[in-house]
Amino acid sequence: MNIDYSLAFEDVVFHYPDTMEPALRGLTVAIPKGCKTALLGHNGSGKSTLFLHAVGLLRPQMGTLLQAGLPVSYAKKELAALRRRVGLVFQDPEQQLILSTPMEDISFGLRGTGMDEKEIESRCAAVLEQLNLTALKDKPIHQLSLGQKKRTALAGVLAMEPELILLDEPTSYLDPLSEAQLLDGLDSIHRKGTTVVMVTHDMNLAYRWADWIIVLDHGSCRAAGTPDDIFAGPETLQAIGLELPLLAELWHSLPLHVTQGVTAPRNAGDFKALLGSLLGERMDG
């Protein structure tokens, strides 16, 4: 398979000051362009540190970060270009939202680029619409729910039109409806050609959402591949103490003559359809 990469890490080492262990220890991994990638790994495995390198907030102490196949030099202009290409949405929206209303917050970043007011207004209107925030655009941010704040933080990054968007646990603490709204927003961003990378601890979400999976363990890449490859069996994940998604586990428990030559279902609808065809009846309920 010929994969085009958005960003790549080559043997990257990073050690925070005054810590015993490096956070990244020879990390080699690439982020495929145009994919929805789930970044998995235990607490402390280096996911946020990877993100901070991807936007140039941290710099490799050894090894190389490549964009468009070329090493990032960290010269002022190139760093600015990297930050325009890559947008980071923090896990906690309070770290990101600085002004009083969604409209003000989203337009703030655009104003910094010197864009004219008419263009700022139309970009803001487009992202507010895309993330279902139009009705909330002038509501004080402190009165928004967590899900609405998370979508506002995402909208602020999205308005800058990055090619690659990185999200640190965007669905954590959201109820199922807010999660679905956020995922809809991400899907519409992805359909427009943006590469999306999401850190999540939710294996079921990773399985049904992602088309590429990266597993970090102790600051290096333990596995990278399609969900079918990564969740083909429990071995790789179990070895580092991560669980299989429920649907993958059910799939692997079916007899081989049932699963052979059939694409593994990655969401409840596909699993129901498969059961329906196995049982020779429709399961609509």
Ligand SMILES: Nc1ncnc2c1ncn2[C@@H]1O[C@H](COP(=O)(O)OP(=O)(O)OP(=O)(O)O)[C@@H](O)[C@H]1O
């Ligand atoms: N600012 C910091 N100063 C010192 N050590 C840090 C700092 N930030 C992270 N670390 C350490 O670096 C390692 C990797 O942390 P990182 O935050 O990248 O992991 P993570 O996979 O994002 O974890 P989580 O799932 O908990 O968010 C951990 O051992 C952590 O304690």
